[in-house]
Amino acid sequence: xxxxxxxxxxxxxxxxxxxxxxxxxxxxxWPVPLAALRSLVPAGxxxxxxxxxxxxxxxxxxxxxxxxxxxxxxxxxxxxHEVNVRTYVHLEGRDPGVxxxxxxxxxxxxxxxxxxxxxxxxxxxxxxxxxxPTGTVRYRSERRWPGPRPASCAMTYRPVGPAAPALPxxxxxxxxxxxxxxxxxxxxxxxxxxxxxxxPLQTAEVTDLDETLVAAAGIDRGxxxxxxxxxxxxxxxxxxxxxxxx
Numbered sequence: 001x002x003x004x005x006x007x008x009x010x011x012x013x014x015x016x017x018x019x020x021x022x023x024x025x026x027x028x029x030w031p032v033p034l035a036a037l038r039s040l041v042p043a044g045x046x047x048x049x050x051x052x053x054x055x056x057x058x059x060x061x062x063x064x065x066x067x068x069x070x071x072x073x074x075x076x077x078x079x080x081h082e083v084n085v086r087t088y089v090h091l092e093g094r095d096p097g098v099x100x101x102x103x104x105x106x107x108x109x110x111x112x113x114x115x116x117x118x119x120x121x122x123x124x125x126x127x128x129x130x131x132x133p134t135g136t137v138r139y140r141s142e143r144r145w146p147g148p149r150p151a152s153c154a155m156t157y158r159p160v161g162p163a164a165p166a167l168p169x170x171x172x173x174x175x176x177x178x179x180x181x182x183x184x185x186x187x188x189x190x191x192x193x194x195x196x197x198x199x200p201l202q203t204a205e206v207t208d209l210d211e212t213l214v215a216a217a218g219i220d221r222g223x224x225x226x227x228x229x230x231x232x233x234x235x236x237x238x239x240x241x242x243x244x245x246x
Contacts (some may be wrong), residue, residue, distance in 0.1 A: 003048070005097050007166060008179040011195040013199060016069050020078075022196075023233035024129060024137050025061040025148035026157050026204055028226040029175050032056050032201035032219060037087050040218055041099050042184050048088035048096050050174040056101075056219050057086045057175065058211060058226070060139045060153065063131050065235075068109075081127040083141050083153060085217045088174070095179025101217035104143055104151070118192065118241060123151070124161060126177035135159055142241075143216075153211035159230040160205045165198035172201055175228060183241065190241040197233040204230035 002109040034047050034054040041047060047054050050191050056242045060083040067073040084103040104125035105111050111122040130138040136158040143151035166172035176199050183190045206228050 003090055003093055005173070005177075007095055008095060008193070009177055009198070010022060012193045012217055012239055016195070017240045018066065019069055019141035019236070020066040021064045021233060022234050023062050023064065023124065024131070024139075025059065025199070025231040025233070026137070026139070026155070026206075027176055027229040027231070028058040028206070028209075028225060028228050029228075030054045030214075032195040032221060040101060041087065041089055042145065042182075042189060044089060044189050045089040045182060046093075048114070048124060048174075049169070050089045050171050055175060056214060056217075056221055057084075058153070059084050059086065060141065060155065060216055066228075069237075077107065077109055080110055081106050081129050081139075081141070082093070082106075083125075083127070083139070083213065085213050085219075091182075092187075096178070097179045097182055097191070098178045099182050100212065101219070104141055104149070104213070106141075119183040119190060120181075125151075130200070132158075141213075143213075146191065148216045150212045151216035153213050154208065155211065156208035157204050157206045157228065157230065158166040158204040159232070161203050163200035163202045163232065166201050166230075172229060175227070177229070178202060187241055190243055192241045193239040194236055195239070196236045197228070199234060201232040202230045202232075 064079040066078040085101040089099045106127035114122045127141040
């Protein structure tokens with residue numbers, strides 16, 4: 001029986017902990033040998049594959065309107081840029097989600113809070129995002145602390161063609177429509193959920209790409225061109241972590 005990839009896209013019951021918006025998302029993916037990822041993912045999780053192929057992703061975007069559900073956004077703390085290196089996992093055939101190798105963000109405060117409360121491997125980086133008049137986005141990031149370094153990216157991209165949700169069971173859906181994240185702290189495995197409308201995906205044209213983040217995560221992605229998708233943005237609900245181990 002195949003993995004249920006539709007149930008995680010539905011909103012979880014209960015009250016969300018945070019609300020935020022993700023914008024100008026670029027999804028870059030490369031196929032990699034499953035064995036190259038196994039040592040980087042907790043033994044309690046299985047590497048998720050599409051038609052037998054595992055993928056590593058590099059995803060830059062910008063976040064805004066970040067706030068607890070009971071409070072307004074705080075000036076200076078509610079918007080920042082982020083870029084993450086990730087692969088895809090599942091838990092014994094259920095809850096297909098994301099395992100993050102690294103998450104670089106331009107807010108020192110957000111990095112500290114996320115490391116403490118969500119047990120995610122956030123790093124502080126010097127980052128910039130510039131939008132051009134023709135829809136072009138120029139994104140830059142250079143990790144400051146903690147290491148490993150060098151860990152940076154510089155890329156220019158723009159959407160091409162119409163925007164539409166990815167169809168279930170396609171590679172695009174497998175790579176983009178992920179609503180579960182996993183984290184580990186002191187030997188315990190945690191699971192978190194997010195919810196948003198399906199991404200308005202478009203093909204992305206990447207005209208410039210220079211990055212060392214994937215290598216800094218311990219992965220050789222090869223020299224091939226990435227699979228590239230773009231999404232203008234989605235409004236997101238973030239739910240509190242749950243534990244999957246005693």
